[in-house]
Amino acid sequence: MCGTVGMFVGCTALSYCPRRLLAAPAQDDAGEYRSPFTTWYERSAVRSSPRRKIDDRTEEPRHFFPPELVPVTRHPLIASLPAKVFDEVLxxxxxRYLDFTTKLEHLVVNRTVLGIAHGSIGVEVPEEMRLDAYKMYCDExxxxxxSADLATQVHQATGTAARLPGRPFFLLRxxxxxxxxxxxxxxxxxLLFVIISETLISASLAEVPGHDGVDSAVTGTIRDHALDEGRHHAYFAHFLQRLWAQLDPTERRAAALLAPRLMDAFLRPDTEALREExxxxxxxxxxxxxxxxxVYTPEVLSTHALATSRQTRRYFRDxxxxxxxxxxxxxxKYGLAD
Structure with a gap:
């Protein structure tokens, strides 16, 4: 998963971004699985994309993240910081995005994907879905x-050390x-958290590669990530249907009650860590x-949560x-009711 949704609170493009639907569910009217990985060997980042490298030789001004996608930069107290300090905010x-992604993929998502691939997750899937899980494991x-590679390069290029909490907020929650x-x-x-995190679409993730003035290694990395995640979204939209069909009524009730809280756990920003920063x-x-x-008013938080979770909530409503x-x-309770 992109690992960025909760960090883009306030993005004005979120609710109307034309690329907000990175992929449709991989299923036909009969509910049969249609693999979104048919071109994986030719198009996945791990198979086809070059290593994204920061060019230290360039003297052109550049950002390491689009300011308009970092909510606090719109506040006068941040916008008025000296240019060098403002750049450090970005x-x-x-x-944070890179650390979030690394820990989400390694510590949560791939544990579930590995279980699907080996048939030990407790959910029966067809052979093609099991093989696709191996591909997704490679992706993640x-x-x-x-992400770890790019973080190292940024440190070397800027001399700015990362100031990160010991564990991302989503893991604690x-x-x-x-x-x-x-x-x-x-x-x-x-398992539900993985499904939710893989289907919560970040319009901002799709928007980053379109911003001028951002280092090409950053935009290339995020573009690679977004394209892969479109396939993952489609996979888990279908996986949710198979899981639901195999739950008994008691488990379905528990899952339905958990879903809003798990969405909130992924979406809500770590405001205490931000204060410290x-x-x-x-x-x-x-x-x-x-x-x-x-910056993070209740209205902004609610609007962001509703817009970002719309597709995921639709899957559960269906x-x-x-x-x-x-x-x-x-x-x-979690601001997720339309």
Whole structure:
């Protein structure tokens, strides 16, 4: 998965981006699986894309992330920072994206994908889906690799060290959710989290490669990532249908109640870590609190969550998963009810 959705809160392109649907579900009217990986050997990043390298020889001004896709840059207290400090804000945002991606792919997604490939996940799938899981495992491992590689290159090119929390916010929240669940529902929660994270479409991810003035290694990496994730989205949209058909009524109820909370766990930004980062740019704690409060308003958070999760929620609604009052209460609780 792109690992970026929660970090693009406030992107004005999100709700109308023409590329917001990176892929349609891989199924026909009968619900049969149609592989989105038929051209994988020719088109996947790991098979066809070059290593993306930062060119240290260029003297052209460049950013390491589009400022308009970093929400805090629109706040006057950040926009007025010295140019060198402002550039560091963008570099740190790139580091967060790369770290998020690396940990999501390695620590969560590929654990589930490996289970699908080996038939140990507890969900029956046709042979073609199992083989496609092997391809997806390669994709996700390569996404982690090129993210770590690019982070190293950025450090070498800028001399700016990454300031990152010990664990991404989504991992902490996923662990909290699993800890609170009965033991027999924890594996289901992680499986649902992977489905949700792989189908939450980031319009901003698709938009990054179209921005001028951003280092070509960054835009190339994100373009490679976005194209692969279109296939993954299609795969997991179909996988959700197969999972649902194999759950008993008690498991379906548990899954439906978990889905809104898991979407929120992935989408909600780590505002406390952001406050700490902002004080590193010379802002006082009060100023950092002001920036976060004025940028990440409840309205912005709600609009972002609704726009980003629209397709994923539709998949669950098509399964009648959200039809009960108690699930509607959960959607309302997390700002995910239309």
């Amino acid at each position: 570099v740190q945002h790139l580091y 491992a390569y996404h982690a690799l090129f 996923l662990q909290e959710i699993k800890t609170e669940l009965p033991a027999h529902h924890r594996a289901l929660a992680e 902002l004080t590193g740019y010379g802002l006082t704690r009060e100023e950092a609190d002001q920036v976060v409060a004025e 399964l009648d998963a959200f039809d009960t009052p108690e699930v509607q209460d959960e959607l309302n």
